[in-house]
Amino acid sequence: MLSRIAESLFWIGRYLERAEDTSRLLDVHVQLLLEDPVIDEESASQALITVMGVGADGETDQASVMRLLGWDPDSPASMVAAFWGARESARRSREIVSTEMWEAINTTWNIIDRGHIRRARPSQACQTIRERCAVISGIADSTMSHDQGWQFLVLGRSLERIDMTARMIEAAAYTADSPHAWVTTLRACGAHHAFIGTYRGADSDREAAEFLLLDRLFPRSLVFSLNRAETALANLDVGERRAGFTGDAVRLIGRARAELEFRPLSDILSDLPGRMTALQRTCSEANDAVAQRYFEGANPVTWHAGVR
Known part of the structure; x- marks a missing residue:
């Protein structure tokens, strides 16, 4: 392509x-x-x-x-x-x-x-x-067609969703003293209804954080979005190598997913703002790695809007 x-x-x-x-x-x-x-x-x-x-x-x-x-x-x-x-x-x-x-x-x-x-x-x-x-x-x-072009669309959407969700979770962590902090965050992510159904009416801050961070079935959770981005990258790399990783973006996203998915929740919550800041940085680095690997031959473009 x-x-x-x-x-x-x-x-x-x-x-x-x-x-x-x-x-x-x-x-x-x-x-x-x-x-x-x-x-x-x-x-x-x-x-x-x-x-x-x-x-x-x-x-x-x-x-x-x-x-x-x-x-x-x-x-x-x-x-x-x-x-x-x-x-x-x-x-x-x-x-x-x-x-x-x-x-x-x-x-x-x-x-x-x-x-x-x-x-x-x-x-x-x-x-x-x-x-x-x-x-x-x-x-x-x-x-x-769900071909290579589609994978790039999904990859971009997933990286942006990870970044935005991490920002919302970080804000909730900083305002945890407010009784509305996590409910507001769930609503902002479109997750409140799914959360109530999953936890059957429970509404503790810990469970809300767990849902947005680690739920494997909700499409806006961090783990789900990281998995989706990782899958898109793997589909773009089909047939290139049988062992190891073919690019920095896969390594960055895979490591971020593993650190969330396999780390105890208490460890994640102990420094939630710091971990969300690190995840935003990972998204930026993964974006740069994708651009370097796949887009270097593109005509130079000046993006006038939406760039952070």
Whole structure:
């Protein structure tokens, strides 16, 4: 596969996942401010901005947060900027992206470009982005051949999901004194319903952390996403070597998965923020390793949005 096409598909996966996860975070943030009258809006907003790794220049009111993370195309962490990145990546790989998928991406961008997202209520704007990302992902699943290109799409989506989930868990660990910290995190990951069903109504912080970190069946847990990324890398390396690893990305992802999956939960929780920071660093290093191995032949591209 052409490295240009592979790189575009990889970034479609990353950008769509980033837009969806950002919409989830924003939606939960807005709902939390509405439901809890005693919550400190400034502290909650600052925590969200910190999780996303952006500078707010002292602006931490709800309107500023919605602008920075919602619809400001010049803010690299906004869901609109992330979706623009996905559209540009899809445009560069039109020979591989199915017609139905391109139409879904382009339709969503037209909704954004005409200002419908900016003018909508925050919860409705977040729901629209989340639903449109789900529609596009579903169309990709059913209309793309699950070949090498598909593996790059899955790999990009998995790496972004690991990074974003690690950020949310880190934020929950830092605000563990709040009674809403882990429930908020479960909701942001779309995991609250699955968690309640799995643990039959139990709601301790330890069990919530265990679910988001180690559950092998929930698609947004860290272990599930690490396994998915590892599988995608293995499928890209089929037939190359019978022993050992063929690239740094496989080694990095495999080691991170093993450290989570086989380490006692108490050890993980003893320094949860540090381990989540290390996992984000692993995602960055794996991203660089994938780019070096597969995308070196691609034409140089300057990404104007969504880059952290």
